[in-house]
């Protein structure tokens with residue numbers, strides 16, 4: 001626990017650390033992978049290469065510094081970090097590794113400016129945050145292990161079925177090798193997947209695109225050009241092959257109300273929308289389902305969504321927009337005027353997932369239409385980042 005004197009030091013030096021935080025986190029990861037190569041496997045190296053993860057860590061640390069005297073705000077702020085960690089199986093014994101390397105990176109970047117007192121104060125701050133995350137993650141691990149069909153750590157699953165959804169997306173039905181039930185995830189959540197590729201362990205997150213059914217999970221994966229895991233799944237993995245799953249997690253879950261719902265997705269961002277749609281409809285909520293795809297060949301889950309419309313004709317409308325061609329309901333971008341026409345009401349809860357620029361545009365349109373921040377829910381298929389430039 002930081003002392004009052006340490007808190008004063010942290011407040012006084014926070015602007016200096018903030019100014020250099022991007023450099024510190026950029027230094028931190030290579031240093032950690034060099035000193036502790038065993039932790040490298042849990043990190044997606046593409047998120048290192050594009051700087052997304054170092055920046056997300058920097059923002060997480062700064063948010064904690066600003067909010068640390070408000071425990072409830074900290075808990076809220078850290079939920080997405082906790083989810084990411086839980087679905088990667090992060091363990092308490094890994095925290096000292098991160099702490100040591102973060103402090104070493106601070107020393108490397110700030111040099112003599114870091115006195116022993118400053119180092120102690122920031123070390124204590126890291127200790128407080130680590131303690132909070134470790135406790136919250138332990139709680140989630142225990143809760144999931146304790147529910148019917150839950151488990152601790154890695155659980156082996158077998159590919160029971162593979163389904164082509166469009167030119168670039170395939171679904172994989174994953175059934176547990178032990179033949180036992182699987183715990184229900186909340187609609188909208190994702191799962192952590194661990195694979196061995198060419199003798200190396202790799203981890204990725206995938207949204208669960210199927211509704212909870214107690215016996216298997218469905219993920220739907222877009223083949224990314226040059227992507228390691230997505231290409232391996234598409235090209236190498238077959239029915240009967242096995243992989244390991246970590247617990248499901250994630251905050252893109254349906255709000256607890258009876259308000260209308262609007263789901264807006266771009267490309268493979270449709271995956272969490274499918275279980276969210278079914279959940280909202282089964283609760284009798286009015287739903288508008290908007291999906292944007294490049295063209296008809298890149299439009300996945302068309303028949304599945306149409307079946308939902310047939311099942312809930314009075315509750316559900318759906319619109320698809322294609323960048324090209326006139327096969328869709330609309331050609332071109334999802335403009336604000338279109339969203340204004342489609343919004344079921346000012347009290348609508350809106351959920352959107354897609355490429356970064358798509359989400360920024362949708363967020364701006366919804367804000368301009370008077371949809372409050374707490375009605376705008378989204379998730380990045382990569383490290384979290386702000387939707388709009390500061």
Ligand SMILES: Cc1cc2nc3c(=O)[nH]c(=O)nc-3n(C[C@H](O)[C@H](O)[C@H](O)COP(=O)(O)OP(=O)(O)OC[C@H]3O[C@@H](n4cnc5c(N)ncnc54)[C@H](O)[C@@H]3O)c2cc1C
Nearest residue numbers: 046049205206207220221222226227228229230271381382
């Ligand atoms: C919460 C969440 C949910 C997700 N849900 C889904 C989902 O439902 N469906 C889905 O398809 N995806 C989903 N994703 C994304 C998924 O986790 C993977 O990021 C995605 O499949 C790409 O992984 P990959 O291994 O194929 O590509 P990666 O190997 O991670 O590469 C991604 C891109 O970076 C490039 N790249 C890789 N390494 C480097 C380098 N060193 N230098 C420069 N460029 C590089 C590659 O060429 C490629 O274009 C989700 C992600 C999150 C965080």
Ligand code: HEM
Nearest residue numbers: 039042043044047056057060080094095098129130383384
């Ligand atoms: C106090 C300590 C820690 C803080 C503040 C922290 C913070 C973060 C943040 C902000 C993210 C990004 C979350 C998002 O994108 O939504 C993240 C992701 C992640 N964290 Fe941590 N973390 C800590 C400790 C650890 C430890 C001990 C490990 C284990 C080695 C770890 C491994 C990871 C991994 C693997 C990811 C995902 C990276 C990726 O996408 O490649 N973290 N963490």
